[in-house]
Amino acid sequence: xxxxxxxxxxxxxxxxxxxxxxxxxGVNVDLDSSVKALxxxxxxxxxxxxxxxxxxxxxxxxxxDKGALNCTIKARTMAAAQRALGTADQPKWEAF
Amino acid sequence: MRQLNIKxxxxxxxxxxxxAKQGISGFAPSELMPVTATFAWYEEDQMVATGSLAGSxxxxxxIAPDYQEGGRTFNQVVSYLINQxxxxxxxxxxxxxxxxxxQSFSYVGFHLLAQSTYGAVLETGTPDIxxxxxxxxxxxxxxxxxxxxxxxxxxxxxxxxxxxxxRASAECSGVYVFVVSEDRSLFTTDERRQLVAxxxxxxxxxxxxxxxxxxxxxxxxxxxxxxxxxTVVHYQAQLDADLFKRxxxxxxxxxxxxxxxxxxxxxxxxxxxxxxxxxxxxVEVKIIPRAQNAxxxxxSATKVRQMIADGDVDHLSMMVPPSTQQxxxxxxxxxxxxxxxxxxxx
Numbered sequence: 001x002x003x004x005x006x007x008x009x010x011x012x013x014x015x016x017x018x019x020x021x022x023x024x025x026g027v028n029v030d031l032d033s034s035v036k037a038l039x040x041x042x043x044x045x046x047x048x049x050x051x052x053x054x055x056x057x058x059x060x061x062x063x064x065d066k067g068a069l070n071c072t073i074k075a076r077t078m079a080a081a082q083r084a085l086g087t088a089d090q091p092k093w094e095a096f
Numbered sequence: 097m098r099q100l101n102i103k104x105x106x107x108x109x110x111x112x113x114x115x116a117k118q119g120i121s122g123f124a125p126s127e128l129m130p131v132t133a134t135f136a137w138y139e140e141d142q143m144v145a146t147g148s149l150a151g152s153x154x155x156x157x158x159i160a161p162d163y164q165e166g167g168r169t170f171n172q173v174v175s176y177l178i179n180q181x182x183x184x185x186x187x188x189x190x191x192x193x194x195x196x197x198x199q200s201f202s203y204v205g206f207h208l209l210a211q212s213t214y215g216a217v218l219e220t221g222t223p224d225i226x227x228x229x230x231x232x233x234x235x236x237x238x239x240x241x242x243x244x245x246x247x248x249x250x251x252x253x254x255x256x257x258x259x260x261x262x263r264a265s266a267e268c269s270g271v272y273v274f275v276v277s278e279d280r281s282l283f284t285t286d287e288r289r290q291l292v293a294x295x296x297x298x299x300x301x302x303x304x305x306x307x308x309x310x311x312x313x314x315x316x317x318x319x320x321x322x323x324x325x326x327t328v329v330h331y332q333a334q335l336d337a338d339l340f341k342r343x344x345x346x347x348x349x350x351x352x353x354x355x356x357x358x359x360x361x362x363x364x365x366x367x368x369x370x371x372x373x374x375x376x377x378x379v380e381v382k383i384i385p386r387a388q389n390a391x392x393x394x395x396s397a398t399k400v401r402q403m404i405a406d407g408d409v410d411h412l413s414m415m416v417p418p419s420t421q422q423x424x425x426x427x428x429x430x431x432x433x434x435x436x437x438x439x440x441x442x
Contacts, residue, residue, distance in 0.1 A: 011179065012178070012204045013172055020182075020222065032205045034203075095226055
């Protein structure tokens with residue numbers, strides 16, 4: 001499934017991550033993180049897994065990480081996904 | 097955090113004083129007018145940080161010295177600006193800043209596009225420079241052997257522009273004609289691009305493409321952080337040249353750039369001079385003398401716009417190709433209307 005509109009969630013403050021979803025082919029994650037060498041693969045895995053729960057298969061992801069924990073990465077990705085799909089008013093509880 | 101309306105003197109003065117203390121002193125109307133939103137952060141009623149948006153450009157970011165440690169406040173400000181811009185539908189942001197702040201913006205996900213002695217330009221979000229290049233047509237095989245480029249505003253497309261493109265077309269295997277996208281001219285971006293395409297239709301090795309956010313005309317680079325107004329033109333020209341060289345010419349294989357000689361404008365003369373010092377040897381610069389029409393007059397788009405204002409359509413054919421002339425004749429009342437509206441605004 002493609003997204004309906006470009007959307008963003010999160011901030012650039014410490015322990016947060018900013019996720020932007022825009023139109024793309026396949027799931028492509030462009031990650032900026034000071035801990036990319038250590039945790040880059042894990043961050044990308046959490047983002048991709050969360051997007052899968054929303055059946056999003058074609059999206060360009062831009063992630064700017066400021067040392068977020070997995071739960072934060074998941075929460076921000078969910079918020080961005082719901083905004084991108086225009087379903088922000090119907091939280092998908094199963095995704096938790 | 098409060099939102100300020102810098103159009104109101106009561107809001108603008110303390111904000112301006114704060115920026116001046118941090119070494120930012122460019123408050124010309126041309127810099128202030130485009131600002132769409134300004135935010136300020138306070139600690140016990142003292143301003144400690146500020147940042148502004150001008151559409152999709154981040155401007156006037158300053159943090160008080162006591163709050164710069166670790167970049168925490170800076171990240172908070174930039175992050176807030178990015179979210180505000182996103183709410184307004186701008187997901188691609190640019191920032192023009194002093195070279196020493198390139199690092200700070202890189203930490204929050206910005207990528208450097210170009211740099212000069214006086215300033216740098218960075219971008220973040222989508223669509224970015226890679227997406228832009230991806231949308232451009234490619235020259236293949238034999239046509240790749242010598243690629244040339246022309247950058248024009250074409251407001252509107254004249255016989256002078258045509259002569260420049262023809263020269264490039266004759267000397268190169270393939271030619272990109274970048275039409276500046278900024279919508280500040282009498283003719284809209286679409287009109288300008290269509291007239292360039294119509295006027296160069298017979299030149300089969302020419303591709304007319306939009307300049308996107310990356311061919312910024314000299315009037316639009318923010319320069320508020322520069323103290324000395326004399327350096328502004330040099331800064332803008334160097335940045336424009338470096339951006340073209342790094343992000344456009346090298347990836348696309350452009351080997352030559354054609355410029356029209358500008359005998360009447362000191363600004364353009366400096367511009368051409370800076371391009372000439374930044375682009376070679378990677379990109380050869382060819383400066384072509386101004387074309388003259390049959391009557392021996394120098395052709396210029398300024399004169400064409402004056403003719404439109406005067407309703408003098410009979411002599412247009414001396415200045416513009418038939419496609420542009422036809423468009424002007426068909427849309428004369430609408431164009432004159434736009435000219436008079438502009439006068440009222442000014």
